[in-house]
Amino acid sequence: MTPELGDVLLEVRDLSVEFPTPDGVVHAVDGLSFSVRRGETLGIVGESGSGKSVTNLALLGLIRGARISGEAIFKGRDLLSLSGDELRRIRGKEIAMIFQDPFASLHPMYRVGDQLVEAIRVHEKLPAKQAEERVVELLAAVGIPRPRERFRDYPHQFSGGMRQRAMIAMALLNNPDILIADEPSTALDVTVQAQILELIDRVKREFDIGVILITHDLGVVAEVAQTVMVMYAGRSMELGSRREVFGTPLHPYTWGLLESIPHVDQKVSRLVPIEGSPPSLIHVPPGCPFHPRCPHRFTPCDKERPEFRDRGGGHPEACHLSADDRVRLRAERRARLMKVAV
Amino acid sequence: MAAYIVRRLFWAAFVVLVVTMLTFLIFYVMPPGNPAIRFAGKAPTAETIAAVEERFGLDKPWYEQYGIFVKKLVTGDEWGWPGFGFSYDTRVAVRDELIERMPRTIFLAVGAAVAWVIVGVTIGVISAIKRGSLLDRLSMGFALFGVSAPVFWLGLVALFLFADTGGGPEWLQFLPGTGYVPFSDSPKAWFLHLILPCLVLALLYAAFYARMTRGNLIETMGEDYIRTARAKGLSERKVIAKHGLRASLTPVVTMFGMDVALLIGGAVITETVFNWQGVGSWVIRATFDSNLPVVVAVVLVGAVAVAVFSLIVDIVYAYLDPRVRYQ
Numbered sequence: 001m002t003p004e005l006g007d008v009l010l011e012v013r014d015l016s017v018e019f020p021t022p023d024g025v026v027h028a029v030d031g032l033s034f035s036v037r038r039g040e041t042l043g044i045v046g047e048s049g050s051g052k053s054v055t056n057l058a059l060l061g062l063i064r065g066a067r068i069s070g071e072a073i074f075k076g077r078d079l080l081s082l083s084g085d086e087l088r089r090i091r092g093k094e095i096a097m098i099f100q101d102p103f104a105s106l107h108p109m110y111r112v113g114d115q116l117v118e119a120i121r122v123h124e125k126l127p128a129k130q131a132e133e134r135v136v137e138l139l140a141a142v143g144i145p146r147p148r149e150r151f152r153d154y155p156h157q158f159s160g161g162m163r164q165r166a167m168i169a170m171a172l173l174n175n176p177d178i179l180i181a182d183e184p185s186t187a188l189d190v191t192v193q194a195q196i197l198e199l200i201d202r203v204k205r206e207f208d209i210g211v212i213l214i215t216h217d218l219g220v221v222a223e224v225a226q227t228v229m230v231m232y233a234g235r236s237m238e239l240g241s242r243r244e245v246f247g248t249p250l251h252p253y254t255w256g257l258l259e260s261i262p263h264v265d266q267k268v269s270r271l272v273p274i275e276g277s278p279p280s281l282i283h284v285p286p287g288c289p290f291h292p293r294c295p296h297r298f299t300p301c302d303k304e305r306p307e308f309r310d311r312g313g314g315h316p317e318a319c320h321l322s323a324d325d326r327v328r329l330r331a332e333r334r335a336r337l338m339k340v341a342v
Numbered sequence: 343m344a345a346y347i348v349r350r351l352f353w354a355a356f357v358v359l360v361v362t363m364l365t366f367l368i369f370y371v372m373p374p375g376n377p378a379i380r381f382a383g384k385a386p387t388a389e390t391i392a393a394v395e396e397r398f399g400l401d402k403p404w405y406e407q408y409g410i411f412v413k414k415l416v417t418g419d420e421w422g423w424p425g426f427g428f429s430y431d432t433r434v435a436v437r438d439e440l441i442e443r444m445p446r447t448i449f450l451a452v453g454a455a456v457a458w459v460i461v462g463v464t465i466g467v468i469s470a471i472k473r474g475s476l477l478d479r480l481s482m483g484f485a486l487f488g489v490s491a492p493v494f495w496l497g498l499v500a501l502f503l504f505a506d507t508g509g510g511p512e513w514l515q516f517l518p519g520t521g522y523v524p525f526s527d528s529p530k531a532w533f534l535h536l537i538l539p540c541l542v543l544a545l546l547y548a549a550f551y552a553r554m555t556r557g558n559l560i561e562t563m564g565e566d567y568i569r570t571a572r573a574k575g576l577s578e579r580k581v582i583a584k585h586g587l588r589a590s591l592t593p594v595v596t597m598f599g600m601d602v603a604l605l606i607g608g609a610v611i612t613e614t615v616f617n618w619q620g621v622g623s624w625v626i627r628a629t630f631d632s633n634l635p636v637v638v639a640v641v642l643v644g645a646v647a648v649a650v651f652s653l654i655v656d657i658v659y660a661y662l663d664p665r666v667r668y669q
Contacts, residue, residue: 062572092575099573104566109588119574153663170574267453 005226006038010059010095015070015080017051017058017234022257024178026284028066031308036178036210041201043225044214045257047278051234052214056180060095061087067278069182073175083240093123096171100183106155113139113151116170123174138169141206142199168199172207179204182214192225197224220260222246230254233279233289239292240315248319250317250326253290259300278308288320296321296329349652354649362643363408370404379630381430387623411638426642427635429630436639440621444643445619446522450612451605453540459549459598463591465548471582473560476560481552488549497542497615504538512654517588518615539616543609547601551594558590565589589611592662600648 012131017029018088029051036042044052052207057063059072059079061108073094074080079087091097099105107115116135120126132151139147142165155163164184165332171179181200185193199292201224212224220230221242230238230253276293279285285292291301300306300320308318321329352472378394379386386394395401399410419425421435429436469481503510507519518540523531562568563586571585572578608622617623621640630637660667 060573062458062569088575088577090575091573098575099569101566105570107487107567107571107585108591109587118576122575156665165568302578 003271004104005040006208008035008037009074011034011044011071011073012059013071013073015055015072016068017054017063018067018128019065020067021032021282026236026281027284028281029058030284032070032234032236032309033263034229034236034239038208039204040175040227041204041213041225043221043228044230044231045218045221045228047216049278049281050231051281052216052231052236053182055231056097056182056212056214060097060180062089062091062097074082074206081133089123092119092171092176093174093238094176095175095178095180097169097180097182097186098164098167098172101187102160103155103187106158106163106165108155108320110154111151112153112155112166116166116173119170120173124125134173135169138173139166141182142169142203143195144169144186159192161195163189163255164192165199168203172203175207176209178210178212180212180214183216184213185220186215187215188218193220196228200224206330218257230257233284234281235289236316236318236320237290237310237319238315240317244315248315249330250315252294252321252329253297255330257295259333259337296325343657347657350653350656353368354653357649358642358645359412362367362411362638362642365641366404366408366411369634369637370407370423375632376400377430377634380632392507411450415642426639428496429534429628429636430568430633431631434669436635439624439636440643441555443619443621444623446618447608447613447622448606449536450539450609450618450620451602453536454543454547454605454609455598455602456637457540459546462548462551463555465552465559466665467559470559470563478556481605482556485549485552485598488545489553491545493542493546493611494615496545498614500538500542501615513530522614522618522620539612539618542610543605551597554597555590555594558593559586562586563589588662592659595658595662598657601657603648603651604644606627606647606651 005025008084015029015032019026019028025195032051032055034042034044037107044055046052054063054066058066058068061082061084062081068080070080074090079090082090106112109254113132113135116138117128117131118156120131120134121128136147136151139150144150144165146164150158150162158166168179168184178220179200184200185196188196197220198209200213202247203209213221225242228238228240228242229236230245230251232253237253240250245254246258246264247257253274256272260274262271263278274293275295279289279292285302287300287302287304288297288306296303298320304320306318306320308316310316310322319326350362357442376391376395378391378400381398382390382659392401400408401420414425417423419427419435421428421437424437426440428434431441432439436576465484466479469478470484471658472478500558501519502508503514504513504517505519507516508515511615518531518534521535522581523535525532562581567589573580576585586648608620608625609618610622610626613620613622614626621643625637625640627633628640
């Protein structure tokens with residue numbers, strides 16, 4: 001891992017989340033392990049329904065009707081075994097969360113400033129005046145002009161980018177250790193997206209926190225994450241530093257993801273989609289969940305589930321392919337891609 | 343805001359005029375029979391009919407009659423202001439009878455409204471929070487019953503069970519039977535007489551409001567800003583009370599204003615069952631009798647109530663939902 005990262009803030013081990021439904025049990029998250037350090041941005045990437053959001057909602061106790069197992073050690077305590085009330089005191093104070101759609105994330109009928117003040121006063125008995133001062137300070141810190149006036153505005157008077165800035169300010173009010181950002185830029189214009197990502201990166205450094213960034217957009221991860229976890233069907237396919245995952249990706253699913261995004265600077269005339277669609281989480285394919293869509297599947301793939309482990313090099317993944325095969329197959333794919341370009 | 347209210351009041355006056363004119367038209371273009379014949383006594387002669395027509399002003403064309411009506415409404419008539427003319431039936435001033443009957447209907451409507459809002463919203467909220475539980479199912483069962491049970495049947499059953507004039511078990515008969523007692527006669531009797539009709543009238547609305555509140559709250563609790571409120575670390579009680587209810591009860595306010603306004607125009611069935619001498623039972627009899635002045639007066643009161651309440655609702659709504667305020 002990159003050396004400048006600080007102490008481990010959150011250590012998740014073997015996290016599983018299941019939803020019993022009338023149609024069967026939905027295996028939303030299955031055996032997930034990862035950690036977040038101070039100063040680190042962990043990017044969690046995957047298609048819709050791959051369990052990215054559920055993972056983080058489960059950590060904070062924000063989903064109902066689910067069976068959750070595993071461990072999530074935060075400051076010596078297991079988040080998953082805390083009572084609702086204990087977890088509530090951590091939410092918004094030590095672990096804060098922002099969401100995808102800033103248009104819907106703020107209550108339309110309360111002033112933005114009041115909603116932020118509320119976030120302070122849930123956790124701290126602070127006089128209203130002081131709480132207001134801190135909110136104005138934070139609004140200024142996230143780049144909202146004339147924060148004292150905007151304090152009295154309603155959400156609909158804010159633009160999308162401003163609302164997301166306000167959400168980030170809200171998340172930072174109580175000096176958290178971890179910020180979970182669930183698709184924070186997806187609903188915004190491209191230029192605003194970049195600003196928001198930059199802001200998250202800046203507050204990560206200024207506030208010295210760890211960030212979990214959930215996104216379906218590999219480009220976003222490439223820009224701001226130090227560590228990347230690739231998820232598929234509720235499982236971790238690959239976990240490594242940004243350089244490892246983008247430079248020497250080990251899992252065929254990651255290969256597919258990388259080949260399916262456009263690059264401005266690469267001569268690729270055609271994007272290669274991953275054939276098929278993600279599996280039902282009620283009937284997850286046996287063996288490797290990706291095998292029905294994997295062009296490199298062989299004998300054990302549809303029977304044995306590949307273990308998610310480090311096969312040397314500190315870059316754990318879950319695939320049956322041997323190291324040599326991977327190098328060969330990846331080279332072949334790249335050659336084919338280039339031929340298409342010519 | 344002031345300009346808006348003035349504009350709305352002018353608009354309301356216009357609507358009231360149109361509504362009364364339509365009422366005139368309905369009675370003259372599609373007459374159920376010449377009212378003059380009805381009120382000219384047994385075996386009327388052509389002369390008496392003509393005399394009655396002249397007395398009632400029915401000999402003039404409808405627009406002239408309407409003109410006279412509007413003029414008297416604005417300037418008053420021999421019984422005072424506003425002039426509504428006299429009832430064909432009793433030859434008593436409509437204005438005086440209206441003033442006597444109006445409070446009864448208002449007490450009934452307001453009493454019922456208070457009851458149904460408290461009961462309906464409470465049941466709706468509990469039902470939404472405990473969604474899928476036995477309590478929820480019982481509540482929604484009650485709501486289905488309330489929505490489907492006809493008021494006249496409910497009224498009769500309630501009278502049978504609870505009124506001292508009914509035939510139910512004796513220990514249940516702690517309320518008086520039908521009729522209205524003025525507050526000035528006996529506040530206690532006034533209140534006791536009010537209970538049954540208010541509750542019967544409230545039941546239908548309570549059921550409806552329970553379902554509406556439940557639906558709205560369930561929908562609101564799925565909103566992203568509720569997730570934000572939870573992510574802040576707010577207790578579930580606060581999430582529901584401050585964030586959920588605020589958004590889900592706003593549409594209920596609109597409904598409430600309109601429902602009360604419509605009841606001011608008369609709770610016809612309830613008033614009839616409980617022999618409640620309000621405007622509802624009055625107007626229904628007047629309609630059958632072609633007693634035009636009474637019908638027009640009550641229609642006008644109803645129209646004014648709807649116009650005024652919808653204005654109040656709009657103003658309240660602007661305070662509840664800032665998005666409306668700034669448009």
